[in-house]
Amino acid sequence: MLAWATGKNRNVHLSLLAGLLIFLLSIFYLKWGTSENEAGVYKHKHSNNTFLSHFKSSFTGVNFGTWEFDVVRDGDNYGLSDSQCSAAFPKLYSDVDEMVSRRENNHISKTDFDSVEGDHVQKSIRAMIHNGELYIVSDDGLAALQSRGFATLHAINRALLTYPDRAQLPNCEFRVYVGDFAGQGDDTLWVYTKPVQSDTENLWLMPDFGMYDWPEAMIGSYTKSRRDMRAVEEEVPWEQKTRKLVWRGIIMPNYQSRQDFLRVAQNRSWADVAAESISEPDGHMISMADFCRWMFVADVKGNSWSGGSKYKHNCHSVFVSQRLAWREIYTGAMVDSGPGQNWVSVRDDWSNLDETLQDLIADPVKAKTIADNSVRTLRDRYLTPAAEACYWRRLIQGYASVSFEPDFYEKDNITWRGTPFSSVALMGTVRWKSDQDSLITVARVRHS
Structure with missing residues (x-):
């Protein structure tokens, strides 16, 4: 009887030691297993965290550190908890x-x-x-x-x-x-x-x-668009982008803002703009992902808000548009001045567009800072599928x-x-x- 009890205790002790070892290994992983690059994104791909997630959830009374949003790990996660959503996207709601x-x-x-x-x-x-x-x-x-x-x-x-x-x-x-x-x-x-x-x-x-x-616009799923745009960004890094303002769009009789934009921007040395026409052989069509090949991307409202703006914000480019007139869910995260500036606003009639583009082209450091902020705040946070x-x-x-x-x-x-x-x-x-x-x-x- 004594031998049986001793053996049972030995098994218990071994189980406790094994549990303690796993606990210490998980702490080591959490503290030293990841590192952040300058954009605050983990370099580690977090491709095999399933076990760790289940392991952590069983220790409800243990402080494993504060959770932080990581676009590589969490950007396409549609199932974040309420507390994670609040922590990741405070300006969204x-x-x-x-x-x-x-x-x-x-x-x-x-x-x-x-x-x-x-x-x-x-x-x-x-x-x-x-x-x-x-x-x-x-x-x-x-x-x-x-x-x-x-x-x-x-x-x-x-x-x-x-x-x-x-x-x-x-x-x-x-x-x-x-x-x-x-x-x-x-x-x-x-x-x-x-x-x-x-x-x-x-x-x-x-x-x-x-x-x-959005299949009718030949764009496809949002997640595919983001992947396609990231592929273009890898092919054409910031320094190799065309230093012009790009725009394509359909012109309708009631789209006065687009007509004003073309009047100001066409034939300028800093512009690559044109009205699209599906029926003509040279309809000036470009894919949404290819907008990312330009350093400056224009967005012009149509009947109301512009359905293309969310895609263009996914480029590592400078987003240029009129002052905000229409709200979207991520509008609260858009900043047009100060150190956190992530887009450039111009007058409603585009009268200062020429001056604005000339200044941006002359100050590449400022332009890149705006594009970097856009990637960090919009593309990699407030415009993610998780958000x-x-x-x-x-x-x-x-x-x-x-x-x-x-x-x-x-x-x-x-x-x-x-x-x-x-x-x-x-x-x-x-x-x-x-x-x-x-x-x-x-x-x-x-x-x-």
């Missing part, structure tokens, strides 16, 4: 916080929600989140404006599926508006943009559809805190009000007949 404050004493009601009509119905998709799952209630705007609606819904669904505690997210019902600009009406909508000076209590900023995919997913969840949490609790069932308390997004994504519609022939027909039409 200003619009959500502002809207929550505005509606704190005037909550969104179901009656107000049901009163939406006109353009705001035709270009919006009514959706609901319940127990962390996405449901589509009405597909009024699902086919509007090409792939925007589906791209946005897929992005929301991705942010939900990658969140470990998604069932703990609050329930909410909302409308995704897929148009360029929703106006200043009383309808409560989730929108891609709104004026910087907007004081509306009803328009909630959401991520641009292009942060998921987008964090924003979606913060939007859901903030919006739900000042909104009504949606009804999951119809009045019969049996029929679901919404259709799971997985079905809508496959069928392309919210409602279809239940007989098999109709389902096959719908599927064929959807995938033809």
